Amino acid sequence: MALAKRFKQLDHFSLETTGAYNLLPFNFHKLTAEKYFCANLVGEHLFLTQQELKKLVGGTLPTSSDTYLELKSKHFLYGLDSDAAIDLLALKFRTKHHRIAQFTALHIFVVTLRCDYTCQYCQVSRRMEDEGDFDMSHESAEASLEMLFLSPAKSVKIEFQGGEPLLNFELIKFIVETALAKNISHQKNLEFVVTTNLSMLDEDVLDFCEVHGIYLSTSLDGPKDLHNRNRPKASRNGYETTVAGIRRIQERIGPDKISALMTTTAASIEMPREIIDTYVELKFHSIFLRPLSPYGFAIKTKQAAKYNSERWLEFFKEGLDYIIELNQAGYFLVEQYTRIILRKLLTAENPGYVDLQSPAGIGISVIVYNYDGDVYASDEARMLKEMGDEKFRLGNVHNDTYEQIFSADSLLEGLEETLVESVPMCSECGYQTLCGSDPVYHYATQGDVVGKKPLSFFCNKNMGVITHILNLLQEPKTRKTLESWI
Amino acid sequence: MVIATDKRHLEFEIDEAVYSMECIKKSCYALMAIGNSEISTLTNHQILVKMAILQEVNQSDAEIRQLLFDELLDYSLRESISKQTEGVRNVILANAFSRSRLIG
Amino acid sequence: MVKLISTKNLLNYSAENGEVYRVSTNASLPSVLRKSEALIISDEQQEIPAGYGLVLSKEPREGCSTLSEDLWHLTDGDVVRVDANRNLIRALYRKNANANFLFVTERCNSFCLMCSQPPRDVDDGHLIEELISAVPLFDPSTMELGITGGEPTLLGDRFIALLRTIKNHLPHTAVHVLTNGRTASHKELVVEIAKLQHPDLMFGIPLYSDIASRHDFVVQAKGAFDETIRGILNLKSYSQKVEIRVVLHKQTYERLPDLARFIARNFQFVDHVALMGLEITGFTRANLDELWIDPLDYQDQLKEAVHILTRAGIRTSIYNLQLCLLPKSLWEFSVKSISDWKNKYYPECSGCSERHGCGGFFESSDLKRSPNIRALTFAKP
Numbered sequence: 006m007a008l009a010k011r012f013k014q015l016d017h018f019s020l021e022t023t024g025a026y027n028l029l030p031f032n033f034h035k036l037t038a039e040k041y042f043c044a045n046l047v048g049e050h051l052f053l054t055q056q057e058l059k060k061l062v063g064g065t066l067p068t069s070s071d072t073y074l075e076l077k078s079k080h081f082l083y084g085l086d087s088d089a090a091i092d093l094l095a096l097k098f099r100t101k102h103h104r105i106a107q108f109t110a111l112h113i114f115v116v117t118l119r120c121d122y123t124c125q126y127c128q129v130s131r132r133m134e135d136e137g138d139f140d141m142s143h144e145s146a147e148a149s150l151e152m153l154f155l156s157p158a159k160s161v162k163i164e165f166q167g168g169e170p171l172l173n174f175e176l177i178k179f180i181v182e183t184a185l186a187k188n189i190s191h192q193k194n195l196e197f198v199v200t201t202n203l204s205m206l207d208e209d210v211l212d213f214c215e216v217h218g219i220y221l222s223t224s225l226d227g228p229k230d231l232h233n234r235n236r237p238k239a240s241r242n243g244y245e246t247t248v249a250g251i252r253r254i255q256e257r258i259g260p261d262k263i264s265a266l267m268t269t270t271a272a273s274i275e276m277p278r279e280i281i282d283t284y285v286e287l288k289f290h291s292i293f294l295r296p297l298s299p300y301g302f303a304i305k306t307k308q309a310a311k312y313n314s315e316r317w318l319e320f321f322k323e324g325l326d327y328i329i330e331l332n333q334a335g336y337f338l339v340e341q342y343t344r345i346i347l348r349k350l351l352t353a354e355n356p357g358y359v360d361l362q363s364p365a366g367i368g369i370s371v372i373v374y375n376y377d378g379d380v381y382a383s384d385e386a387r388m389l390k391e392m393g394d395e396k397f398r399l400g401n402v403h404n405d406t407y408e409q410i411f412s413a414d415s416l417l418e419g420l421e422e423t424l425v426e427s428v429p430m431c432s433e434c435g436y437q438t439l440c441g442s443d444p445v446y447h448y449a450t451q452g453d454v455v456g457k458k459p460l461s462f463f464c465n466k467n468m469g470v471i472t473h474i475l476n477l478l479q480e481p482k483t484r485k486t487l488e489s490w491i
Numbered sequence: 492m493v494i495a496t497d498k499r500h501l502e503f504e505i506d507e508a509v510y511s512m513e514c515i516k517k518s519c520y521a522l523m524a525i526g527n528s529e530i531s532t533l534t535n536h537q538i539l540v541k542m543a544i545l546q547e548v549n550q551s552d553a554e555i556r557q558l559l560f561d562e563l564l565d566y567s568l569r570e571s572i573s574k575q576t577e578g579v580r581n582v583i584l585a586n587a588f589s590r591s592r593l594i595g
Numbered sequence: 596m597v598k599l600i601s602t603k604n605l606l607n608y609s610a611e612n613g614e615v616y617r618v619s620t621n622a623s624l625p626s627v628l629r630k631s632e633a634l635i636i637s638d639e640q641q642e643i644p645a646g647y648g649l650v651l652s653k654e655p656r657e658g659c660s661t662l663s664e665d666l667w668h669l670t671d672g673d674v675v676r677v678d679a680n681r682n683l684i685r686a687l688y689r690k691n692a693n694a695n696f697l698f699v700t701e702r703c704n705s706f707c708l709m710c711s712q713p714p715r716d717v718d719d720g721h722l723i724e725e726l727i728s729a730v731p732l733f734d735p736s737t738m739e740l741g742i743t744g745g746e747p748t749l750l751g752d753r754f755i756a757l758l759r760t761i762k763n764h765l766p767h768t769a770v771h772v773l774t775n776g777r778t779a780s781h782k783e784l785v786v787e788i789a790k791l792q793h794p795d796l797m798f799g800i801p802l803y804s805d806i807a808s809r810h811d812f813v814v815q816a817k818g819a820f821d822e823t824i825r826g827i828l829n830l831k832s833y834s835q836k837v838e839i840r841v842v843l844h845k846q847t848y849e850r851l852p853d854l855a856r857f858i859a860r861n862f863q864f865v866d867h868v869a870l871m872g873l874e875i876t877g878f879t880r881a882n883l884d885e886l887w888i889d890p891l892d893y894q895d896q897l898k899e900a901v902h903i904l905t906r907a908g909i910r911t912s913i914y915n916l917q918l919c920l921l922p923k924s925l926w927e928f929s930v931k932s933i934s935d936w937k938n939k940y941y942p943e944c945s946g947c948s949e950r951h952g953c954g955g956f957f958e959s960s961d962l963k964r965s966p967n968i969r970a971l972t973f974a975k976p
Binding site for chain 1: 708805806807809811812817818820824828850853856857859860861863881882885906907
């Protein structure tokens with residue numbers, strides 16, 4: 006190299022010529038015999054062959070190789086000439102977890118258990134309309150709001166659940182107005198969401214939602230026959246009502262104010278494309294291909310047993326492939342779960358999805374105020390109670406203080422004992438930074454909060470989804486589509 | 492322990508000098524959806540793994556053997572990584588949780 | 596008594612503190628205001644008014660000093676420094692310039708291959724003292740001041756004093772410090788900076804690679820990468836604004852996307868990233884063979900780097916590159932940045948439809964520039 010005299014060449018500055026290097030902590034997951042997915046403490050990742058991995062761990066990876074440089078840049082190792090990696094990893098680790106300091110951001114108010122539908126997989130035992138005593142009282146709502154404002158979170162989302170929340174619309178109005186009044190002194194960012202089957206949608210509801218910028222979320226399982234089969238309504242017109250409601254909201258208060266979720270049943274699993282088409286016809290730009298959770302009526306009607314993780318993964322893959330095809334044909338449609346994984350994989354942020362985080366989202370990210378004033382660590386914890394197990398009931402807004410509720414034994418145990426960094430298999434899993442812990446799910450299905458991951462649908466599902474996404478990202482056009490979702 | 496005679500059984504002898512007991516336990520744990528394992532020590536550093544294969548498993552004996560040895564290799568690599576990085580990992584985490592003023 | 600005043604280049608000075616004056620063309624200033632002013636007298640003025648700190652004339656004239664032709668552009672509000680013997684004069688500040696840089700020292704603790712201001716290990720402490728006395732004469736409506744060198748932070752508490760003076764006399768002026776950030780790896784300096792509570796202060800810090808040894812090679816200092824990174828982290832931990840700067844040349848273009856990814860993952864809190872074309876001056880000329888690359892040849896890497904940074908939400912700009920050498924998708928990031936007194940255009944540029952949006956070239960591009968410069972002809976909508 007023809008540098009002027011006073012200047013020194015590259016190898017003067019590089020101690021790499023000695024061949025020595027130090028490993029930084031990382032995990033890996035074998036995809037094929039020739040391809041290992043490797044991720045460091047904060048989710049930066051790359052792929053190695055088995056040979057490269059063995060050499061890397063054995064201390065014999067050639068420091069002149071491009072692989073070595075990539076490992077160094079992405080903080081899988083550091084050389085003798087630089088250890089700034091350690092400071093940077095510490096900072097990145099803090100960044101990934103900084104949301105914890107915000108504490109509980111999602112507050113769910115179960116305003117009633119009454120419902121006019123009889124969905125097959127409902128996780129809440131339904132009480133028919135007009136049965137008394139299943140509505141939340143004003144006193145309980147007030148006390149719950151008091152507790153809500155003790156949360157340090159600067160941005161709070163209040164979600165109304167049920168039964169069918171609009172059957173207790175008066176209380177929803179009360180809660181929104183009271184929350185806004187209390188918030189004058191707290192100055193939090195408040196967001197409101199009503200989950201509803203839309204059968205009770207009327208002008209009053211629409212007006213109120215418009216004035217307060219309230220979001221609505223509904224269930225749309227797919228085309229008419231499927232939807233009605235999964236979600237029967239006495240008057241047998243569930244699908245028409247839902248679709249009419251969706252269109253009405255889109256027109257009246259805006260398409261961004263209504264979203265839909267689907268739940269997969271044994272019947273759904275045969276028709277991913279038709280389900281997605283239903284969403285496209287209704288001009289939705291996001292869909293969440295969810296599995297069935299094992300709570301409530303789902304167990305009673307044997308839905309949960311009906312499909313195992315492999316069959317669901319086939320459904321998911323076919324659905325996602327079709328969604329990508331639609332994107333490439335010009336229709337922007339995001340699959341929500343994929344987007345969460347993509348954010349964890351490709352950005353430095355933490356998307357903050359309560360069902361996929363470690364420490365688990367129970368209590369520290371989400372809290373549920375039930376109609377009777379009881380407080381639950383998550384919506385699933387409430388469903389577990391409906392099945393007869395109160396393990397994750399943390400207390401009652403009328404009898405217990407904030408401190409008592411948030412230091413309840415079952416909550417602390419659920420959090421402390423299930424950290425992915427510590428539990429068997431998760432602690433050494435290559436997908437650790439992309440996944441999370443779900444103590445309530447594992448307790449419900451296996452009887453302990455940690456669960457044996459090889460037998461866990463949660464684990465199998467996540468690993469299957471992540472592996473599929475990693476494979477999709479290998480193809481440049483697909484990669485471009487997926488990156489546009491972040 | 493009585494083993495039902497209509498179940499498939501596989502036996503593996505593993506040299507403890509090559510794969511540690513920790514590795515072997517972890518590998519068997521990871522394969523619990525394939526079979527239930529019993530681990531015992533023989534003489535001269537040999538470990539015996541008796542795996543009772545679950546009924547619904549379709550993989551052949553050879554495929555299961557491959558799965559086990561794949562896990563053993565992976566866990567032994569992980570063991571080495573963990574040993575080499577335990578110190579620096581503690582430094583990073585201590586640094587991350589210390590009362591630094593960094594606003595992430 | 597006639598003296599000839601002239602200036603050779605920006606660095607002609609003697610090592611003693613000079614005198615600073617603000618330029619005025621008003622021969623009738625109230626007496627109380629005259630002492631700090633240097634009057635440029637017009638030919639029509641019969642008498643030389645008394646009381647001015649310095650009187651300058653374009654044509655030789657009895658009783659005042661003569662201003663050489665290259666300084667005839669000096670005008671009201673500019674601030675000059677005159678050396679002790681009064682035969683050298685230099686502009687410290689031009690009121691109407693689109694950028695004013697305060698040059699505080701030639702000393703530096705790095706030795707970059709492409710340094711546009713080659714360091715000298717000299718005792719030039721008087722430079723910053725002159726600037727500290729000059730700042731109160733600057734116009735308070737000045738939008739921005741740059742501080743550069745050498746390495747400004749080597750001046751320690753005098754550097755802090757300069758920042759303080761600027762904050763006190765020019766409270767609405769943004770300050771942009773060009774530094775390698777290495778001294779900021781020691782918290783003490785950063786604490787002092789933070790104590791100032793300057794309302795609008797940014798540190799522009801170069802980072803040339805995601806790999807320590809490569810960065811150290813470009814800046815010719817072992818351990819510089821780690822110090823710079825720690826400096827950035829310290830500045831950020833005390834809430835200072837930080838910009839990362841990358842000069843694009845043969846030693847930095849190949850791993851540019853990797854550097855972008857590194858910045859996006861490790862410094863996503865950074866306030867700005869500046870990607871800069873090479874100026875053929877200083878050490879660049881000596882190392883030209885190992886530095887020069889036609890910008891057209893690194894368009895792919897530049898595109899990818901900008902894509903990675905903007906996808907991570909990081910504000911990114913491209914400086915000192917001409918529009919004909921940039922892919923159109925990057926034009927929105929290109930800043931017309933060459934100082935108005937430095938830029939020029941070439942015959943190849945005549946008839947170019949994009950001239951108004953293009954910063955043109957440095958004078959130094961005479962020595963080396965891309966053979967692919969050409970006039971663009973895009974129809975106007």
